Amino acid sequence: MERRQLVGLKPQSYEHPLDKKALDALQSTGGLETLVRKVNEWGFERMLRVQLTGSHLQVTADSFPELHETARRAAAAIDLPSLPDLYVSAGAGINAFTAGVGKPLIVVSSEAIDALSADELLFVIGHEMGHIKSGHVLYYQIAEFLPVIGSLIGGLTLGLGELAGVGLQVALLNWKRMSEFSADRAGLLACQDPSVALGVMMKLAGLPRSRYASANTEDFIAQARAFETLDADTLSWIARRLSAMDQSHPWTVHRAQQILLWIDAGDYEKLLTADHQGPRPMLGPTFCTACGTRLTQAAQFCSGCGLRLAAPA
Numbered sequence: 001m002e003r004r005q006l007v008g009l010k011p012q013s014y015e016h017p018l019d020k021k022a023l024d025a026l027q028s029t030g031g032l033e034t035l036v037r038k039v040n041e042w043g044f045e046r047m048l049r050v051q052l053t054g055s056h057l058q059v060t061a062d063s064f065p066e067l068h069e070t071a072r073r074a075a076a077a078i079d080l081p082s083l084p085d086l087y088v089s090a091g092a093g094i095n096a097f098t099a100g101v102g103k104p105l106i107v108v109s110s111e112a113i114d115a116l117s118a119d120e121l122l123f124v125i126g127h128e129m130g131h132i133k134s135g136h137v138l139y140y141q142i143a144e145f146l147p148v149i150g151s152l153i154g155g156l157t158l159g160l161g162e163l164a165g166v167g168l169q170v171a172l173l174n175w176k177r178m179s180e181f182s183a184d185r186a187g188l189l190a191c192q193d194p195s196v197a198l199g200v201m202m203k204l205a206g207l208p209r210s211r212y213a214s215a216n217t218e219d220f221i222a223q224a225r226a227f228e229t230l231d232a233d234t235l236s237w238i239a240r241r242l243s244a245m246d247q248s249h250p251w252t253v254h255r256a257q258q259i260l261l262w263i264d265a266g267d268y269e270k271l272l273t274a275d276h277q278g279p280r281p282m283l284g285p286t287f288c289t290a291c292g293t294r295l296t297q298a299a300q301f302c303s304g305c306g307l308r309l310a311a312p313a
Helices: 017-027 032-041 044-055 065-077 110-115 118-133 137-144 146-156 166-191 194-204 217-226 232-244 252-264 267-273
Strands: 085-089 096-099 105-109
Touching: 017 166, 032 044, 032 137, 032 166, 044 085, 044 096, 044 105, 065 085, 065 118, 065 166, 085 110, 096 118, 096 137, 105 110, 105 118, 110 118, 118 137, 118 166, 118 194, 137 146, 137 166, 146 166, 166 194, 166 252, 166 267, 194 217, 194 252, 217 252, 252 267
Parallel strands: 085 105
Antiparallel strands: 096 105
């Protein structure tokens, strides 16, 4: 199928309101700037990049031509200015993640490559690129690798428990879960086929390989539409307990429900057919890499720590 290239697409046009609400709550939680500063001081991102690039296979146009082309198409569809480095990991399960604020990279599991069609990989890679486009990566990688950061910082300074209290950890993991809804929307804008996005959700939910060819998508859609939407107080109660269990993603059926609600509201179709031309979004990170302060598009210096920001290319 021919896909539209959404030139000028701004992340604010597809970001989920629960993502924005959780981000506001996270940034108002005490201790966040201290945690980000300590992570930056101890060079965690550099160590993470060395570990990831030293452990996984890099995707190039020669080594994995189909996967490289899928990534190129995803970036073009959602107007990501530059193509992130892409790696394949030996990790089990259908999985992918993003790391690196200044120079992002995406890691996709080999099982995901084997289990997913080319269009489904377009959704998954587009999802990860959505995290990059929205400037999620700084907080995302702290949340994703919180246990690793805890053991690293714990052995060197005050310990994660003193740097990141329970309230901060809950807020961080809750925001990460909500950010997945925004990234799912970016994935859908990349693949531009709701049935593909829902097919990925079915496989993530546990669809056996033996049923891939005969899976009943309509039954899954009915299940997603029937999923109970909990009130805010109940969700808050559950969020605290999910954080205690290190639950980093929303329930898969809940993710499918949110995709369907976005489509039903007409917002997905509006973005596909809209003219996105106008001032391009800021190409650099939307958060200061030193202190985590949110940046404005025109900012030349961080308002939180005074760091001079790189000019957009």
